[in-house]
Amino acid sequence: GAGVSQSPSNKVTEKGKDVELRCDPISGHTALYWYRQSLGQGLEFLIYFQGNSAPDKSGLPSDRFSAERTGGSVSTLTIQRTQQEDSAVYLCASSPTGFSGNTIYFGEGSWLTVV
Amino acid sequence: KQEVTQIPAALSVPEGENLVLNCSFTDSAIYNLQWFRQDPGKGLTSLLLIQSSQREQTSGRLNASLDKSSGRSTLYIAASQPGDSATYLCAVTPGTYKYIFGTGTRLKVLA
Numbered sequence: 478g479a480g481v482s483q484s485p486s487n488k489v490t491e492k493g494k495d496v497e498l499r500c501d502p503i504s505g506h507t508a509l510y511w512y513r514q515s516l517g518q519g520l521e522f523l524i525y526f527q528g529n530s531a532p533d534k535s536g537l538p539s540d541r542f543s544a545e546r547t548g549g550s551v552s553t554l555t556i557q558r559t560q561q562e563d564s565a566v567y568l569c570a571s572s573p574t575g576f577s578g579n580t581i582y583f584g585e586g587s588w589l590t591v592v
Numbered sequence: 593k594q595e596v597t598q599i600p601a602a603l604s605v606p607e608g609e610n611l612v613l614n615c616s617f618t619d620s621a622i623y624n625l626q627w628f629r630q631d632p633g634k635g636l637t638s639l640l641l642i643q644s645s646q647r648e649q650t651s652g653r654l655n656a657s658l659d660k661s662s663g664r665s666t667l668y669i670a671a672s673q674p675g676d677s678a679t680y681l682c683a684v685t686p687g688t689y690k691y692i693f694g695t696g697t698r699l700k701v702l703a
Contacts, residue, residue: 481635508689519596520636520681520693527689568635575689578624578643583635 479503481584483569489590490559498554498587500569506582508575509552511544514586515565523567526552527575559591594619594686598694605672606702613667613697615682620660623685627656627667630679630696639680640667672701 482501490496502509511523522536526546537543541559546552556563566586573579595618605611615625624643628636640649640656642665648657655668665682679698683691 510691512693517695519695520683520691522690522692525689533690570636572689578641580638580641581626581691583628583637585633585635 481569481571481582483567483584483587485587486585487588487590489592492561492591493558495555495557496559496589498556498567498569498589500552500554500584502550502552502569502571503582504550506571506573507549508572508579509546510570510572510581511552511554512568512570513565514568520568523554525575556589559589561591564589564591594622594684594692596682596684596692596694598680598682598697600697601695602698602700604700604702607672607674609672609701610668610670611672611699613669613680613699615665615667615694617663617665617684617692619686620663621686622660623688625656625658625665625682625684626691627654627665628681628683630681632678636681669699672699674701674703676701 484499507528509526512520524544525533541557544554568586570583572581597616599614626641627639630636642658653670658665679696681696683693
């Protein structure tokens, strides 16, 4: 597809379960971001990947959160032992080079509800 | 720590009105500022990107200005239409890649 693709679009999970969220960036984009948007809150930076460089994980809120990017393309965000406060929209974005002078393209998000 | 604030949080205007959305940031050391639009249940769409050396950018009925020294940006929407109803977010980049977002302004344009 032409845009950033995220799956699942909606996920309801029980507290304590693990979840995986997937992001397919735009082909050829070297930069990939994960952000979290909680109800009534702004977007919170989680993690940034640029090519084969070590990712910037400074936004991950706890060690229950991890992310990987395979082959410089698809990324998976994993949340272990989910808690109710993890309920949010998880947005993925990609950019041609990661330099902020480029336009950044967002997916439609994965809506996570922890019950 | 960079903080981005958007005022007002919500705005309702009649169709055809010109309007201004405000964005302020606490640290003037930024690379650029972007304005985004977010429709309900959707991701963000970039509207305008202003480099730190620029003072404004225009696209159609949209005009964004940047005053780095005062830590302010405005998004001007001319002749508003119901289709403009959405949440508008601004974001600044203190470094070369990380975006810091405001909480947005929810705009409703009444037909």
